[in-house]
Amino acid sequence: MESIQPLLEKAQAATRSLKTLPDAQRQQLLRKLAAVVEGNTDAIVAENQKDLDKMSDQDPKKDRLLLNAARIKQLADSLNDIASLEDPANQLLLERTLANGLQVQKRTVPLGVVGVIYESRPNVTLDVAALCIRSGNVAVLRGGTDAFHTNIILVDLIQQVLKEFNVHPSAVQLLPVDRALIGEMLTAVKYIDIIIPRGSQQLIDYVRENSKVPVIETGAGVCHTYVEKTADLEKASAIITNAKVSRPSVCNALDTVLVDEAVAPELLRLLADALQDYDVEIFADETSFNILQALEYPYLIKAAPTDYGREFLDFKCSVKIVNGIEEALDHIQQYSSKHSEAIVSQDKTISERFLNEVDAAAVYVNASTRFTDGGVFGLGAEIGISTQKLHARGPFALEKLVTEKWFVRGDGQVR
Numbered sequence: 001m002e003s004i005q006p007l008l009e010k011a012q013a014a015t016r017s018l019k020t021l022p023d024a025q026r027q028q029l030l031r032k033l034a035a036v037v038e039g040n041t042d043a044i045v046a047e048n049q050k051d052l053d054k055m056s057d058q059d060p061k062k063d064r065l066l067l068n069a070a071r072i073k074q075l076a077d078s079l080n081d082i083a084s085l086e087d088p089a090n091q092l093l094l095e096r097t098l099a100n101g102l103q104v105q106k107r108t109v110p111l112g113v114v115g116v117i118y119e120s121r122p123n124v125t126l127d128v129a130a131l132c133i134r135s136g137n138v139a140v141l142r143g144g145t146d147a148f149h150t151n152i153i154l155v156d157l158i159q160q161v162l163k164e165f166n167v168h169p170s171a172v173q174l175l176p177v178d179r180a181l182i183g184e185m186l187t188a189v190k191y192i193d194i195i196i197p198r199g200s201q202q203l204i205d206y207v208r209e210n211s212k213v214p215v216i217e218t219g220a221g222v223c224h225t226y227v228e229k230t231a232d233l234e235k236a237s238a239i240i241t242n243a244k245v246s247r248p249s250v251c252n253a254l255d256t257v258l259v260d261e262a263v264a265p266e267l268l269r270l271l272a273d274a275l276q277d278y279d280v281e282i283f284a285d286e287t288s289f290n291i292l293q294a295l296e297y298p299y300l301i302k303a304a305p306t307d308y309g310r311e312f313l314d315f316k317c318s319v320k321i322v323n324g325i326e327e328a329l330d331h332i333q334q335y336s337s338k339h340s341e342a343i344v345s346q347d348k349t350i351s352e353r354f355l356n357e358v359d360a361a362a363v364y365v366n367a368s369t370r371f372t373d374g375g376v377f378g379l380g381a382e383i384g385i386s387t388q389k390l391h392a393r394g395p396f397a398l399e400k401l402v403t404e405k406w407f408v409r410g411d412g413q414v415r
Helices: 005-019 022-040 041-052 067-086 121-137 146-166 179-186 201-210 233-245 264-276 286-294 325-335 348-357
Strands: 092-095 101-108 113-118 138-144 172-174 194-198 222-225 254-260 281-284 301-303 316-322 340-344 362-365 384-386 395-397 402-409
Touching: 005 113, 005 172, 022 041, 022 121, 022 194, 041 113, 041 146, 041 362, 067 233, 092 348, 113 179, 121 138, 121 254, 146 172, 146 194, 172 179, 172 264, 172 384, 179 201, 179 340, 194 201, 194 316, 222 233, 222 325, 222 402, 233 254, 233 264, 254 325, 264 286, 264 316, 286 301, 316 325, 316 348, 325 348, 340 348, 348 362
Parallel strands: 113 138, 113 194, 138 172, 222 254, 222 340, 254 316, 281 301, 281 316, 340 362
Antiparallel strands: 092 101, 101 402, 384 395
């Protein structure tokens, strides 16, 4: 394909058919889609296997790519959850009558055409489509080559259901994976209202630097957990282990452990036992390296400066010993991607300092960063975790897929 303009024109044309679909029918559409997705589990798994076969078992992105029966059931459940959420569009925000008799209202309305560029997560295809349908937006999806076959079958199923509800099938469409066409998408200001990149930092940087269409970033996650000297160390070890190994390839997984020097020997002993079971490679500063070496930790590497501020997306993490809260805060300020940060502490004053002074979309006390998720926070599925500060921050979900519009009713008034 030489140009995606015909596809974008169809997306623009589809905005009215979706925007005018009654709220109750949008809910029914998503519930029907949930049933169709779950009913086609075997077909989806078969197409997904074609994509999995192309990827090395050693690639940490393979877990993101995988769809099995359990994950497809979760996706179907998520579609039903989104259907049950309140429509964020057409909410009355303000109403007044001016002195001249003009009746003025401010209401929420759909953004319009939402373009999403993402990599190897086929669940994003369903999540974004469902969130856009629920909020009355059109979705233009540019998935990666890694999930090519999976994305095709998912969008085919979505369009089948759209047609059943007399909605223009271009309300959700998949763009070609040809990289040469991304530039056209990023400059399609006439057809696309907002672009959301979801994936690696390189992808996000490229979109931000080259897009003429407004961008909402869903940033990479460089996530820290600071173990303060008053921490319950058994609890700290469990939190860190969960944050690192439960799903290391996702953006809310832990990357760096900061340990107060007063508790470093004992905490690292506990962590060595826990992380060794998962073959986690530890990139350690000099002090923690010496402690872990004495413990005969088998997967130990001396940290280079580039191992801090690094999103590992694998069974790897860095460790640094710090002298108190000030040094921990300084390190996080320097290296954080402003996604999710945690402290483990029994000192309420220090914990509150951490919550208030750390600049991140989500901050935690005595809990795993793995909880940063739209579904977990009760928002339904998410488009991603926004690390910027305009319009949306943190789990970027249904409630943020709207903008505002003024409705003014008069009776011949002139100014």
